[in-house]
Amino acid sequence: MSNTKKLPLAGVKVLDMTRVLAGPFATMMLADFGAEVIKIERPEVGDDSREFGPFVDGFSAYFASLNRGKKSLTLELKIPEGKAVFLDLVKKVDVLVENFRPGTMEKLGLGYEELKKVNPRLIYAASSGFGQTGPYAHKAAYDMIVQGMGGIMSITGEPGRPPVRVGASIGDITAGLFTAYGIMTALYHREKTGLGQLVDVAMLDCQVAILENAIARYAVTGKAPEPLGTRHPSITPFQAYKTQDDWIIVAVGNDQLWAKFCKVIGREELIDDSRFITNAKRTEHVEELGNILEEIFKTKSFAQWMKELDAAGIPCGPINTVDKLFNHPQINSREMLVKVKIPQDKEIVAPGVPVKLSETPGGVQGPAPALGEHTDEILKTLLGYTEEKIASLKTKGAL
């Protein structure tokens, strides 16, 4: 079959107005599966994240990771000549993605209501902090603002200690994921009906969507969930323990595993201890059990515990620092760290594609673009502009 394999989004053209993280993450997911993503950037300035470190030979590794396989076209949208080029592009594409503050495109006269007159098949995806509607619509948001506002920070951290943020920008990234899903849903619908539509995704909404059982817990009990360190709210023992050297995570998910676990730790009398006999009892007496287990785990090394728990079939694992991912047998085998080219034949390392499709596998389709690298190519091939027209647009500052 391999010679019939192709990319599932081949032929899909995306006009990508996004900057920094949430939007670029969504269009990266499209580019990895073969969509032609044309990144519109302001002349001379470009995506803000071109200035974000770390740098390799002056090129942003942050930018390179998120913008692999995309094309870059510079365009000044604040002058009429730039707008005209933009409208020509809108006629030719399937999807437009932007993550401006709501109202920005409307101020330019380029909001969805205008653009759908030009291209009724257009899918216009807008990813923003708070969404296109509601009292907060026009406020600015950053990842950490929505992490705080959306509830996840209130359940992350140690009990009684200062708050912590989720170490990755989960506010942006989940918005990127839902945006990519929304675009694909709208594209599927368009295949059936020919109609485009607006896809409106808010970072704050996505934070609520991923809280999942914390919502139900509060709605039913009236008690707001609190941070629990590494502990699971309703399964015990299910947390990290400090060994002689490193931390180990142990996940004793049911009573069968509890019995096996007690044997491994050499404390078979705990199996039938009335305080610990069911998961509910163990959770009720979590502190007493914690005191016992903390002492036991200190007696051996991480490697010893891993060996013994693994042999007994008890789910357990390490807390890996990022360096440990680079030579991890499973991560390597799944090609989850990949090289991405940057200018001057250098390369950086970036996450691979976690959606493995058997017939149309995705992958990094090319390097991240230099600013404006594809301006001439796209204007010539996609829009049929002449060299003279392009030169004139450059003179006017439109490109």
Added chain:
Amino acid sequence: MSNTKKLPLAGVKVLDMTRVLAGPFATMMLADFGAEVIKIERPEVGDDSREFGPFVDGFSAYFASLNRGKKSLTLELKIPEGKAVFLDLVKKVDVLVENFRPGTMEKLGLGYEELKKVNPRLIYAASSGFGQTGPYAHKAAYDMIVQGMGGIMSITGEPGRPPVRVGASIGDITAGLFTAYGIMTALYHREKTGLGQLVDVAMLDCQVAILENAIARYAVTGKAPEPLGTRHPSITPFQAYKTQDDWIIVAVGNDQLWAKFCKVIGREELIDDSRFITNAKRTEHVEELGNILEEIFKTKSFAQWMKELDAAGIPCGPINTVDKLFNHPQINSREMLVKVKIPQDKEIVAPGVPVKLSETPGGVQGPAPALGEHTDEILKTLLGYTEEKIASLKTKGAL
């Protein structure tokens, strides 16, 4: 247009073999947009999460939240009669989703290679801990195991303190999100070609995919990123501070905001202080700056600071506990907490749909099903089975 609105996934039939979280989250996303999701459950037992608290009148709110709008059909796959029903269903559906440990469906003789012979158009989505391939493929995983192994726990928490997990099950939920995206990508491809395929998503891979810039930071600097509390690794001040009462998040993203911020806190002399004059300098002297700002924030209440910072246009916000989401003006306005019916005309509260489509909006399509609630209906209408045949299957323990 409103009378032409319909659901974008209307007509898409999904055979849902998933349990607990990652798989059910993916099929919830499909159901919310109109796919007909037929949940296959073991007779008498059902999805494990039917036993997860909290409960409302004996019905799991956890289960109800994730399984809204799905149908339930009981089926015993370990006996030939059950398998025959299953194969009849496979012929009629577009998508199958499972989150068993890899090899489980193969042991039943129902792996993808067998099923595609029965239905070459089938999209078979498998969400697992470590994926269908690689040395860890057959290991069990829980959310916390992959949170630990995949790196996010190593960058979440306070510096020098014990590790913490992300308070929501981000290991499961991101796998659910990528699975839903993968299914839509495969469905789009099938519209063009008629071909089904396998969608293989691993929780561990998804953890690597969401680390994003931590990968680039390590690859470039050779230094593994560490937890920083609420602090941003490269933007300063960009973190939570304790006020007289509650914590406040302040996000001073650039030098213009820094100047405004210094005015709000009444310390204009800091604007040109050589230690703090650029973002890079502020990050370099983050401890000195932190000591100054911690003292200042203690002098006023959260509400006072919010008012003053907001008026100056400086992004800021609260750390909301989950109860605060229930009367939040923006979250209400976006319908991000919705009621879901459960049996006996009761209801629970669950997250709404964060993907807002203008022409084909999604939403909760119905209650979560009682175990086997739709068995007879589906066998009659989808497969055309007679009452007699259904009765016979029940006698044999297949349903």
